[in-house]
Amino acid sequence: MSATIINGKEIAFQIREKLKNEIQTRAITPKLAVILAGHDPASEIYVKNKQKAAAEVGIETVLYRFEDDVNPKELEDLIDALNKDFSVNGILLQLPLPEGIDSSKILNRISPQKDVDGFHPFNMGLLMAGMNGGTVAATPKGILRLLKHAGIELAGKNALVIGRSNIVGKPMAMLLLNEDCTVSVAHSKTKDLKSLCQNADIIVSATGCLKLVQKDFIKDGAVLIDVGICRDENGKLCGDIDFEACLDKASFMTPVPGGVGPMTIAMLLENVLEAYLKQNA
Numbered sequence: 001m002s003a004t005i006i007n008g009k010e011i012a013f014q015i016r017e018k019l020k021n022e023i024q025t026r027a028i029t030p031k032l033a034v035i036l037a038g039h040d041p042a043s044e045i046y047v048k049n050k051q052k053a054a055a056e057v058g059i060e061t062v063l064y065r066f067e068d069d070v071n072p073k074e075l076e077d078l079i080d081a082l083n084k085d086f087s088v089n090g091i092l093l094q095l096p097l098p099e100g101i102d103s104s105k106i107l108n109r110i111s112p113q114k115d116v117d118g119f120h121p122f123n124m125g126l127l128m129a130g131m132n133g134g135t136v137a138a139t140p141k142g143i144l145r146l147l148k149h150a151g152i153e154l155a156g157k158n159a160l161v162i163g164r165s166n167i168v169g170k171p172m173a174m175l176l177l178n179e180d181c182t183v184s185v186a187h188s189k190t191k192d193l194k195s196l197c198q199n200a201d202i203i204v205s206a207t208g209c210l211k212l213v214q215k216d217f218i219k220d221g222a223v224l225i226d227v228g229i230c231r232d233e234n235g236k237l238c239g240d241i242d243f244e245a246c247l248d249k250a251s252f253m254t255p256v257p258g259g260v261g262p263m264t265i266a267m268l269l270e271n272v273l274e275a276y277l278k279q280n281a
């Protein structure tokens with residue numbers, strides 16, 4: 001048996017095309033404010049990619065740049081102004097913020113209606129309560145979309161989420177629970193990750209630990225979703241899961257790159273359009 005590779009790049013492309021058509025048909029221009037503080041090289045690339053992808057579907061972006069020594073009050077004042085600005089539909093605060101700034105305090109300042117990342121406690125709370133209408137964080141939302149696109153039955157399945165961040169692990173666990181999976185969450189203090197993996201029908205790994213999930217960790221026919229972004233010994237981009245080794249044992253796998261990553265951007269764009277539509281209903 002060789003696992004079916006879930007092509008996130010292709011599925012994300014289809015979603016972006018659909019968004020582009022919808023924006024064109026409605027003759028609207030949703031607007032996203034992007035806040036970038038400091039000069040983290042990865043953040044610079046992420047922001048550039050998000051702006052490019054937004055432009056391609058017809059979403060306008062405005063970038064607000066700050067230096068590493070930005071006063072948190074400046075960020076708060078900007079967010080207050082953007083919250084009040086009716087022309088702005090979404091606010092994206094690129095993380096991480098420069099050292100010493102309490103990112104949750106700044107994130108919580110964003111109006112839940114403009115929180116297109118879904119990180120505000122109000123939106124996280126709606127997800128936790130299993131209630132519709134909130135914004136769901138882009139990466140876990142994209143993973144759920146991939147699972148559904150691949151036709152994977154979720155109800156009653158044992159799902160293991162490795163990683164418990166607010167950005168990926170926790171919302172992913174909630175989404176899977178809301179889909180009637182029996183969910184376990186592992187983290188760095190988890191004892192015996194291997195046996196948890198061996199019991200899992202679906203594994204979503206989001207740690208950034210190279211080859212954390214090995215072939216002998218997984219059961220036959222497991223569905224493996226790899227969120228991690230790592231570099232192997234040769235500097236090649238890869239994920240948390242030993243992709244090559246697991247190929248002939250898993251039933252479905254996402255590659256890195258070309259799996260979860262493209263879906264994250266597509267879901268962010270979808271969240272911006274949804275925010276626009278709710279604000280203009």
Ligand code: NAP
Nearest residue numbers: 139163164165168187188206207208227228229260261264
């Ligand atoms: P994070 O905030 O650093 O969280 C990492 C999680 O992994 C933590 O919960 C940590 O446990 C857990 N962990 C670390 N080592 C572990 C181990 N040996 N065994 C089990 N759990 C372990 O990272 P994140 O923001 O969630 O991102 C996770 C990975 O996904 C990173 O590689 C990131 O670059 C990638 N990512 C990719 C996308 C995408 O679109 N492709 C989006 C977001 C993130 P503790 O809580 O105990 O520390």
